[in-house]
Amino acid sequence: MRNARELWLDRVESPLGPLLVVTDAKGVVHALDFADYEPRMRRLMRLRHGTVDLSEGGETGPVRAALEAYFAGDATALDRLPIETGGTEFQRSVWLALRAIPHGQTRTYGQLAEAIGRPTAVRAVGLANGANAIAVIVPCHRVIGRDGTLTGYAGGLARKQWLLALERDGR
Known part of the structure; x- marks a missing residue:
């Protein structure tokens, strides 16, 4: 088992309900999920990082600002945030490809x-997407x-539809 890693948990309001944002001391985002899915987020954190000490607070100013800009219609605001996904090489390739899908x-x-480059791995892509x-x-x-x-969308289909509309129409 890996040593406990200290990460910071902050709660950020959004038009879709409260968000949970997990960052490290440098402000790198390790997790972001809807507050009503906190158990899922904590499970994924354990899978990625082993034992994790989530302390309330932390310096999430840049993340908060980027989320506010995104929800105000700046689809590119989140592109500049540093992230640490963890996961397998395959999962990381899927998550990188997700970030390459143009806004809207x-x-x-x-x-x-x-x-x-893995055209027969459709189901594995779906599993990585869900993780x-x-x-x-x-x-x-x-x-x-x-x-x-x-x-399927872990945050619920209504939220997925809302996010797609935001990115497509700028709401």
């Missing part, structure tokens, strides 16, 4: 598999079903 656009799981611990910043909400329908 979507991709299917198959298109994402092709983008990482993303940094919602919104690593935009797993931009992935849709092969028939164009909105499919």
Whole structure:
């Protein structure tokens, strides 16, 4: 078991409800999730980092500012935030491909598999997408079903639809 790692937990209000933001002492984002999914976020943190000491607070000013700008319609505001995803090499390739999907656009799981050079790994791409611990910043909400329908999103389909509309229309 790895040594306990100290990370900071902050709660940030958003139009979609409170967000949980986990950062390290340097302000690098390790997790972002909706407050009503806190158990999921903590489970993903344990999988990525082993034992984690989440202290309330921390210096999340730049993250807060970027989230406020994003929710105000600046789709690129989150692109500059430093993140640490952890995960396997395959998962990291999927999460990197997610960040490459242009704002206001979507991709299917198959298109994402092709983008990482693994066209037959559609199901594995779906699993990696579902294991993303940094919602919104690593935009797993931009992935849709092969028939164009909105499919599973850890934050709920209503939130996924809202985020896609924000990025498409600037709300």
